[in-house]
Amino acid sequence: MKRNGSRSLGFRIGALVAIVALVGLAWGLAYYLRSKPGQPTSSRLKGSIPNNQPLPNPGGEAATFSTRGSINLTGEYFKLQGKNGQSCATCHIPEEAWSITPATLQRLFDETDGRHPVFSLLDSNNPDMDVSTKEARRAAYSMLLTRGVFRRGGAPKPNFEWELIAVDDPHGYANLNRLVHWRRSMPTINFALGSATVNWDGGSTAGNDQHAGLVNLANRLVTDRLQGPPATPEIINDIVDFQTSLLTAQLTVTGVGRLDVDGARGGPEALSNMKKEEGGFNLFDAWINSPDPNRAQIARGQEVFNSVNVSHKSCIVCHNSVNNGTNMDNDLFDIRTSSVEARTPDLPLYTFRNKQTGETIQLTDAGQGNVTGRWDDLGLFKAPTLRGLAARAPYFHNGIAATLEDVVRHYENNFGFVFTDQERADLVAFLQAL
Template sequence: MSTSSRPIVTCSVLTTALLGACVDDPTQDEQSSEISTSIPNNYLHDNPTGKSASFSLQGEIRLDGEFFQAQGTNGRSCATCHLPEDGWSIRVETAQRFFNETAGLHPLFSLQDANVPGLPADAVDTVDERRARFSMLLKGLFTRNVTLPVDNPVTNLLFTRQFDLVEVHDPFGVSRVTGTPGSATGRMWFFRRPLATANFKSHRVMWDGANTVGVDLRAGLLKQALGNVSGAQLGPVLLGDDPIIQEIVSYEADMSNAQMIIKSVGALDNDGATGGPEFHASQPLENGPFTLYDAWTNSTEPRRAQIARGQALFNGVNANGRSCLGCHNAANDGQNVNGTMFNVGASDPQFATKEMAVFTFQNRETGERKQSTHGGRGIRTGVWADLNRFKTPSLRGLAARAPYFHNGISSTLAGVIAHYQTALGFVYTPEEAADLTAFLGAL
């Protein structure tokens, strides 16, 4: 497949989908001028290092379906936070642009996701107030408010939490410990990045696995969509067999997304390489290495050879005895085939920004303490060992959806590699780190 054969469509998807209008986009200079309710598979979207694309098993990428319709009263749709041109997540720059284009009145900036909950509507009357109250959204971070599962032998015989929340330091003053040790619960308020609504393979849903249903991916996605329509969109309470929900879930489940072109490298499916979303769409969920860039191993083009070296570093065992592939083991995707969740230190307090709350958990049996800016899987299961474990996400389409990790602590892919060196003891020379970064950017 060559780049020049890809169909070219007009206006910014973003503008069409969200504002219902078509605005000239000077970066898309080759494109003609029609308003479109869909884009073809493999349509190219600009991002900081090149172009990404999506490929839907439905044959085209519709921009007028239920995923793009506001389902409730706050004007938000799924596509408010999951945009095709942002790798089906949302980039910081996009959140900031939405703010600047609308003086902070875009539906993204809903009181539901203000830095602190429960503000009266007049708390965001002026543009300056909106900029201050939505400062976390302007960093691409969305609120989440979790109350630890109740541990009460009378009402919930089957559940025993292995730890208590004993201390909270929350710069926004929202989180708190309630109750006493032994029966303490607590309210935890933190911020997360939107995961991509594409490349679904493993059954695990959400950063902390909250919407996972057994090993049934579709059931998990249905649960997530139902909760979002009635929650983040302030819409009706629907049932799983509702056609709206079914359409939304099929739409995201059929979608693959990946980087397609890198400036100075060219198309990522050239000369035997199998980058891009179309190959991903036919990749089954199976345990295996990344093989996308095998064909470039002996390339005479230095940037291609570098991507192939990065792939080998990813697949191989590092000096610390670990392998990136050890956890990201779904072939050519990077999810975990079994949906296993891990702790890579992203919620360690040493990496907290000044806005993040730090929670202290105490093991009821041993008295041991753990600190975290989130708690991860453990705040859902109540299991001590699950604290700070998170979903192993797909690594496709990374270049379009910075920043990285559940809390956005790495703003670049080079920053991700630096994090693994600090947090998990991976050892790379500067050249190796650059190779690995180039590989991640080509996913």
């Protein structure tokens, strides 16, 4: 009896252990599946893309040309580096000139009920918001969904030339010690012809050394955004080398066709053969007398861009790297995109005071001023590459211009340019073809 009893007890213990182990295994599997971060990229493309593969966008098609021969979508740029389910390619996708648009963010939200890893509390309107239901998530991520802007920011430092004296944040998160800056994802392209300034506000810039700036940024993002351990130099180099191999541009415009034919030099492959030099755009010189009215219009728009406006201003004073449009001197500029006049109700408004003079200024984003601490740098932003624009609306750091026509109107309404209806239409046609 005793022996039998202990044998059956042993059996029962064994069975219990087996059940516990099985339940544990099942729970572990369920947990693994649930916490499996889904897609570390927001792109629908997998594997690799051939050079010059046309990818549709609202204006026609854009394409990427890699100096490596094709675009490998499996490197470190596409891998999870940390625990929040994101990779670099969560917010920089090939279909959208390596940025990401609100339309794609809305699609990802709908496909996953707002659980795609791009929807991280780090980018919610306010990290204290409820995200327990789909509708709560839709409200918490409205800035991403409507405008495609990610939440960045930082604290003003005591040694700055300015101090923050008032804050009006419609999302209730910014305060006198915490600036919230809403920023569009920047295209990680065309660095070969680009400036050394890295980030909208130059926050990762390393003097004139573009490569060092990109290394700075990648290192910072892996820990701060992807929430990973510090990356090895091998991983960082893989990411930076990948980015600097990419050239992206519009390849076709609907109703016009290819942009690299009959003497024109649009598209990414032509760009890969160009040098970084100072000047205006010359992609469409050959089309100026084209019998095709659409081609001629694009070429006229290029002339409007290159010329001095009746207001004595010129687009290429700032966008002066040939056929790319960043700034050759790595300068940042104030084009009134963070001004009170350009503010939309969903953006915060900050009042800054100069500690020396007592002068005040109101802006929706401190721009470079929160990097350098200098009064004169408040509201300054990087002049980004102007290629592949049609793939990545809305425009400007805060997405306030929904279309390229809105961009041009911003320059008219807030910066003093004066265009005829014809000039404006030509300029927009040119920007669509970049």
